[in-house]
Amino acid sequence: MGRAVRRVSCVRTTPEKRMAHHLNYRENAAQARRDADTATLANVRERCLRAEAAWLDMAEREERVAAARAIREAPRVIELI
Template identity: 55%
Template sequence: MTDLAVTYRGYAERAQAEADAATLENVRERNQRAAQAWMQMAERQERTDRGRAVRENAAAAARADLRPEPQTS
């Protein structure tokens, strides 16, 4: 998990806690929507990071395949 995803999940937890503590329905709903949005951002960030790692690994493997073989004398 990335630092951003962890940060987003922290924001989601805080928003959910505020929703749980809210006495006004509109405040509770607003904070629940915020918590849901933060969780979606965390999930999207994790997907992005996984995709980036796959691409970087594939690029590294391709570069390794292009390196010349060591010559033996």
């Protein structure tokens, strides 16, 4: 009748990982790259590469935000001391 299609997930997550998603953007990007490297279909490979780029963008954004927050909050810490 129909052929079974196995969908490749670009990122496999658990509930714990979803709760701490901001901590593992780079891990998700690495998983997406591994999935892209093992994909046999071009569209799946392209989707996984787009996912990798998005995860890396989120990681870089999170790092910029954390650095800006640290700079912004540094005077407050000094005042508290």
